[in-house]
Amino acid sequence: xxxxxxxxxxxxxxxxxxxxxxxxxxxxxxxxxxxxxxxxxxxxxxxxxxxxxxxxxxxxxxxxxxxxxxxxxxxxxxxxxxxxxxxxxxxxxxxxxxxxxxxxxxxxxxxxxxxxxxxxxxxxxxxxxxxxxxxxxxxxxxxxxxxxxxxxxxxxxxxxxxxxxxxxxxxxxxxxxxxxxxxxxxxxxxxxxxxxxxxxxxxxxxxxxxxxxxxxxxxxxxxxxxxxxxxxxxxxxxxxxxxxxxxxxxxxxxxxxxxxxxxxxxxxxxxxxxxxxxxxxxxxxxxxxxxxxxxxxxxxxxxxxxxxxxxxxxxxxxxxxxxxxxxxxxxxxxxxxxxxxxxxxxxxxxxxxxxxxxxxxxxxxxxxxxxxxxxxxxxxxxxx
Numbered sequence: 001x002x003x004x005x006x007x008x009x010x011x012x013x014x015x016x017x018x019x020x021x022x023x024x025x026x027x028x029x030x031x032x033x034x035x036x037x038x039x040x041x042x043x044x045x046x047x048x049x050x051x052x053x054x055x056x057x058x059x060x061x062x063x064x065x066x067x068x069x070x071x072x073x074x075x076x077x078x079x080x081x082x083x084x085x086x087x088x089x090x091x092x093x094x095x096x097x098x099x100x101x102x103x104x105x106x107x108x109x110x111x112x113x114x115x116x117x118x119x120x121x122x123x124x125x126x127x128x129x130x131x132x133x134x135x136x137x138x139x140x141x142x143x144x145x146x147x148x149x150x151x152x153x154x155x156x157x158x159x160x161x162x163x164x165x166x167x168x169x170x171x172x173x174x175x176x177x178x179x180x181x182x183x184x185x186x187x188x189x190x191x192x193x194x195x196x197x198x199x200x201x202x203x204x205x206x207x208x209x210x211x212x213x214x215x216x217x218x219x220x221x222x223x224x225x226x227x228x229x230x231x232x233x234x235x236x237x238x239x240x241x242x243x244x245x246x247x248x249x250x251x252x253x254x255x256x257x258x259x260x261x262x263x264x265x266x267x268x269x270x271x272x273x274x275x276x277x278x279x280x281x282x283x284x285x286x287x288x289x290x291x292x293x294x295x296x297x298x299x300x301x302x303x304x305x306x307x308x309x310x311x312x313x314x315x316x317x318x319x320x321x322x323x324x325x326x327x328x329x330x331x332x333x334x335x336x337x338x339x340x341x342x343x344x345x346x347x348x349x350x351x352x353x354x355x356x357x358x359x360x361x362x363x364x365x366x367x368x369x370x371x372x373x374x375x376x377x378x379x380x381x382x383x384x
Contacts, residue, residue, distance in 0.1 A: 005375060006062075006371070006374075006375060007304055007371065007374040007375070009300065009304060010300075010301065010304040010305075010367075010370070010371060010374060011371065013297050013300045013301060013304075014058075014301065014352070014364075014367050016297070017294070017297045017352045017353065018051060018055075018352050018360075018364070020282075020294065020352075020353065021047075021051075021278075021352045021353035021354070021360070022044070022047060022048060022051060023260065024278055024281055024282055024285075024353060025043065025044055025047045025274055025278070025353075025354075025355045026041075026044040027260055027261050027263065027266070027281060027285060028263075028266050028273045028274035028278055028281045028355070029042075029043035029044060029274045029355065030043075030044065030261075031261070031266060031267055032266060032267065032268065032273065032274070035267060035268060043274065043355060046357065047355055047356075047357065047360070049357075050356075050357030050360050050361060051360055053361065054357075054360050054361040054363075054364035054365070055364065057361065057364060057365055057368060058364040058365070058367060058368035058371070059368070060368070061365065061368030061369055061371070061372055062368050062371040062372055062375065063372070063375075064372055065372065065376075066316075066317060066320060066369055066372040066373050066376070067314075067316065067317075069119055069123070069316075069320075069369070070123055070126065070316045071123075072123075074119060074123075075119060075120045075123035075124065076120070078112070078115075078116040078119065078120075079113075079116045079117065079119075079120045079144075081116075082109055082110075082112050082113045082116050083147070085100060085107075085109035086109050086110065086113075088100055088109075089107075089108070089109050089110075098110060098156055106357070106358075107358055108356070108358035108359070109358075110156050110159045111159070111356075111358040111359050111361075111362040112358065112361075112362050112365075113159070113163060114159075114162065114163065114327055114362055114366065115324070115362055115365050115366045115369065117144075117145075117163055117167065118166060118167075118170075118319075118320065118323035118324055118327060118366070119320070119369070120144065121141070121167050121170050121171075121319065121323065122170070122316055122319035122320045122323060123316065124137075124140070124141060124144075125141075125170060125171075125174045125315070125319055126314075126315045126316040126319065129174065129175075129315060132174055132175050132176060133175070133176060133177050133180070138176075138180060141171070142184065145163075145164065145167055146187075146191075150191065156347060157192070157195055157196065157199075157202060157346055157347070158334060158346035158347050158348030159347075159348060160192070160195070161192070161330075161334065161346070161348075162327065162330055162331050162334065162348060164188050165326070165327075165330045166323045166326040166327040166330060167323075168181065168184065168185065168188075169322065169323070169326050170319055170322060170323050170326075171184075173309075173319075173322065174319070200229055200230050201230075203226075203229070203230045204230040204231075205344040205345045205346075206344045207226075207230060208240040208243075208344070208345075209240070209243075209343065209344035209345075210344075212240060214227055241271070242270070242271045242272065242276075242277065242345055243338065243339075243341050243345060244341075245265055245269055245270040245271070245277075245280075246265075246270060246277045246279075246280035246338075246339045246340075246341075247280075247339075247340065247341050248265060248269075249263065249264075249265035249266075249270055249277075249280035249281065249283060249284040250279075250280050250283035250284060250291070250339065250340065252264065252265065252284050253283045253284040253285065253286065253287040253288065253290075253291070254287055254288065255287050255288045255289060256287040256288075256289065257283075257284065257285050257286040257287030257288075257289075257290055258284055258285055258287075259285060260285055260286075261285070262284075262285055263281050263284040263285045264284070265280065265281075265284060266281050266284075274354070274355040275349055275354050275355050275356060276335065276338070276345075276346075276347055276348065276349065276350075276354065277339055278349075278350055278353055278354050278355070279291065279294070279335060279336050279339040279350050279353070280339050282294055282353070283339075294353070295332070295336065298328065298329055298332040298333075298351075299329070301325060301328055301329070301367075302325045302326070302328070302329040304325070304370075304374065305321045305322065305324055305325025305326075305328075305370055306321075306322065306325055308321035308322075308325075308370070308373050308374055308377050309321050309322045311377035312373055312376070312377050313376060313377070317373045317376065317377070320369060320370070320373055321370055321373045321374075324366045324367070324369060324370045325370065327366065328351050328363065328366065328367075331348055331349075331350075331351050332350060332351055334346060334348050335348050335349065335350040335354075336350070351363045352364075
């Protein structure tokens with residue numbers, strides 16, 4: 001049998017971005033920890049440990065035959081484990097309802113929902129391709145997506161959006177009729193609107209983005225009920241504070257940046273500098289060229305994944321490749337759009353770059369599966 005071939009463009013892009021992520025995590029956390037009297041290396045070492053474990057998982061998955069995932073066990077059990085762990089996280093984490101914390105590890109189950117859902121949808125669509133528009137296909141798919149995204153939405157709006165969009169894309173390319181997709185999109189929009197409305201801090205972020213001075217809202221709500229509803233939930237007088245500080249950081253970097261460790265906004269001015277807003281640290285320290293190169297890296301990963309949609313030898317591999325590449329690009333674009341002030345604040349990490357072991361592990365697991373699809377496709381292409 002012919003030897004499998006690695007897509008070195010994809011592999012080195014992922015490795016370079018992971019290394020850049022480790023460097024930026026150290027830059028964003030070390031100075032802040034020192035200012036607060038903590039251990040400068042603690043967060044970096046935790047991220048490095050997570051990166052090493054995740055790298056071994058990536059390499060192991062890369063060398064496996066991805067068709068082993070085309071099995072009910074891998075389609076249902078990981079998704080079931082995620083669904084079971086989300087309520088546990090909700091009750092264990094009384095503040096954000098996202099984390100399962102133990103003395104040894106901390107896990108964010110919603111991050112692992114991303115690869116689990118893509119594997120499930122790829123398996124399900126492959127099995128039901130002959131009857132893709134049948135109600136026996138549509139109802140189970142809709143119920144699964146609704147339950148998972150709804151449970152995630154309770155505590156994490158950004159991740160819920162990142163779950164829904166790749167699945168809609170997979171349903172579209174699988175041949176779902178447009179009227180069903182439009183209906184599903186309408187329901188998803190309604191659910192997310194309700195999800196924003198029931199959480200005052202989410203409402204405050206949306207209003208701060210679309211109507212920060214309440215010029216339009218004051219005409220619709222002259223009694224000021226909505227303003228009072230959201231103002232009681234905000235931890236600062238300016239819900240746009242984080243976005244404004246992020247834009248200051250990006251603007252301060254100029255074309256070439258201030259250099260690694262040279263950023264100033266991370267010194268307790270920029271909230272979540274090492275997680276949600278790490279792209280602002282990249283822009284300040286590496287400048288326009290560094291930030292653009294990082295954005296280009298995501299498009300390279302998307303390009304290699306989208307290319308596999310055409311090269312993979314069967315539908316399951318095509319759906320896996322497309323779902324994973326769209327998922328990573330959507331997450332990156334949502335995060336970057338928030339940092340640049342192009343969207344309301346949402347708690348979603350920048351893949352491969354932000355601090356967080358669960359996010360990094362979930363991303364590298366997904367990319368390991370993508371590389372497994374790639375190795376078979378590379379072999380087919382060379383054989384032809």
